[in-house]
Amino acid sequence: MKLSDLKRLTDAEARAMLEKVRWPDGPHCPHCGNCDQARVGKVKANPAKGIREGLHQCKECRKQFTVTVGTIMEKTKLPLSHWLYAIAAMSNAKKGVSAKQLQRELKPETGPNLYGNYEAYWFMCHRVRHAMRDDGVKALLGGDGKTVVADETYVGGKPRYRHQGGTGRGTAKVPVFTLVERGGRARSFVTPNVNHKNLKEHLTENVDPKSTLVTDELLLYRPLGKMFAEHRTTLHGAREYARKEPDGTVTTSNEVEAFYSLLKRGVYGTFHHVSKEHLQRYCDEFDFRWNTRRMSDVDRALLIVKQSAGKRLMYRKPKASDIAPPM
Numbered sequence: 348m349k350l351s352d353l354k355r356l357t358d359a360e361a362r363a364m365l366e367k368v369r370w371p372d373g374p375h376c377p378h379c380g381n382c383d384q385a386r387v388g389k390v391k392a393n394p395a396k397g398i399r400e401g402l403h404q405c406k407e408c409r410k411q412f413t414v415t416v417g418t419i420m421e422k423t424k425l426p427l428s429h430w431l432y433a434i435a436a437m438s439n440a441k442k443g444v445s446a447k448q449l450q451r452e453l454k455p456e457t458g459p460n461l462y463g464n465y466e467a468y469w470f471m472c473h474r475v476r477h478a479m480r481d482d483g484v485k486a487l488l489g490g491d492g493k494t495v496v497a498d499e500t501y502v503g504g505k506p507r508y509r510h511q512g513g514t515g516r517g518t519a520k521v522p523v524f525t526l527v528e529r530g531g532r533a534r535s536f537v538t539p540n541v542n543h544k545n546l547k548e549h550l551t552e553n554v555d556p557k558s559t560l561v562t563d564e565l566l567l568y569r570p571l572g573k574m575f576a577e578h579r580t581t582l583h584g585a586r587e588y589a590r591k592e593p594d595g596t597v598t599t600s601n602e603v604e605a606f607y608s609l610l611k612r613g614v615y616g617t618f619h620h621v622s623k624e625h626l627q628r629y630c631d632e633f634d635f636r637w638n639t640r641r642m643s644d645v646d647r648a649l650l651i652v653k654q655s656a657g658k659r660l661m662y663r664k665p666k667a668s669d670i671a672p673p674m
């Protein structure tokens with residue numbers, strides 16, 4: 348199967364795909380956990396009587412369920428084919444896809460779009476981001492002989508703030524702290540302030556102390572560097588992203604620069620304006636794509652489907668400013 352096939356599924360095929368990925372051994376009841384196939388029945392759909400497509404009945408607890416119960420797709424009004432399309436598109440787009448773009452691509456060729464307004468697609472994208480978030484037990488990044496690059500960047504900020512100093516510390520932009528293991532995974536954190544306490548917390552929770560830590564020369568990193576086997580620095584101000592050490596090795600922060608360039612192109616180019624409140628989810632999205640960059644496109648999309656279970660999330664009602672479509 349190709350990624351483009353996932354975008355072309357009918358609603359029935361999309362449901363069958365979800366069932367196959369979520370229930371490889373047959374349906375199991377999300378209410379009582381029953382997975383005895385002799386004790387789960389399928390209920391025939393009957394729109395006239397309001398019986399939904401894909402309904403199953405558990406013969407243990409007598410409750411009914413579909414494949415979307417307990418997932419990011421629960422109670423959705425959008426067709427499942429749109430969800431699979433969005434998952435396929437978002438899993439593959441290096442710089443992200445905007446909700447507006449998805450809405451345009453999914454709009455029927457003729458007639459009104461019966462499915463949803465911009466808000467519905469905006470919610471869908473955030474729920475897909477939520478499924479991208481890695482909630483599993485997190486192994487520490489780095490380790491003996493491994494290198495972790497830590498850096499911070501400042502994202503967003505409306506143009507009216509730019510005259511107040513442009514980039515970097517002390518602007519209205521939101522700080523994002525990112526850890527990238529050389530050749531490995533990335534983790535990003537929206538942080539209210541770049542200070543000793545906040546960075547120490549993220550470093551302690553996420554990086555093996557046996558690692559070599561690479562940072563820029565911000566004074567803040569000096570005491571933090573002492574927590575690790577070794578601390579090396581690169582000079583950002585001098586545009587020195589690679590430094591040859593006396594022992595012949597090279598210290599670079601290229602990984603995190605590459606990561607930030609994708610994130611920033613996503614925020615400025617695709618999403619235009621990301622509110623502070625939602626920035627962590629965009630970071631989760633970019634972390635996810637970075638961490639799965641060696642997977643095939645289809646496997647990456649199906650991983651989102653697998654991770655969509657147990658992730659149902661009720662969002663507060665969005666403010667108008669959250670969902671204003673980009674100009």
Ligand SMILES: [Zn+2]
Nearest residue numbers: 376379405408
């Ligand atoms: Zn049950």
